[in-house]
Amino acid sequence: MxxxxxxxxxxxxxxxxxxxxxxxxxxxxxxxxxxxxxxxxxxxxxxxxxxxxxxxxxxxxxxMPEITDSGIFGNERSMNLLDHVITAILPNLDANEDVTSIAKAMLEEEIDRRRELQARIDEEGGPE
Structure with missing residues (x-):
């Protein structure tokens, strides 16, 4: 293949x-x-x-896009975007309430996972 x-x-x-x-x-x-x-x-x-x-x-x-600011891929930026989706986009979606609550739970879990990962990186003296 x-x-x-x-x-x-x-x-x-x-x-x-x-x-x-x-x-x-x-x-x-x-x-x-x-x-x-x-x-x-x-x-x-x-x-x-x-x-x-x-x-x-x-x-x-x-x-291929030209990316001039690699900061857009940073952990803090992605968490801000996820939070924005939770607070601003999900409530305005025309979707079933169950779907919205599952999506919100998944996004919150992802934010928590990223925070934990960042904490471990910071503990080991990784990039700030």
């Missing part, structure tokens, strides 16, 4: 012929859009090849 990913090979000549045929059948506005797209792809392809960038790297760069 964990087969390695194989690179996808693209028959560029076949793709170019298909795009050319589509452009011929398209109306003038669509033809202009197709040509603009083809030009953008060509420029991007040349730039990527010149810099040795891979398609996977470019996709990763486009889809």
């Amino acid at each position: 964990n087969e390695p990913l194989r690179p996808v090979t693209i028959d560029r000549q076949r793709l170019d012929r298909a795009l050319t045929e589509a452009a011929k059948r398209a109306d003038p506005v669509s033809r202009a859009q197709i040509e603009a797209f083809e030009n953008a792809v060509r420029v991007r392809r040349r730039g990527s090849l010149a810099h040795g960038a891979s398609l996977r790297g470019e996709i990763d760069q486009l889809t």
Whole structure:
């Protein structure tokens, strides 16, 4: 099941012929859009090849968020968010009362677990 990913090979000549045929059948506005797209792809392809960038790297760069403040993942921040969900969001949900009380209990348990973990880290002189 964990087969390695194989690179996808693209028959560029076949793709170019298909795009050319589509452009011929398209109306003038669509033809202009197709040509603009083809030009953008060509420029991007040349730039990527010149810099040795891979398609996977470019996709990763486009889809991965840039996190400038790692503090958003901090324990205190996550506990504040959980508390906010308990106090501000759960009471306003249009949900069964049993569901809401179970969700609240689970979130409170998670906050307690995080507090205990932080206390153990602090006792052992971990990051503050």
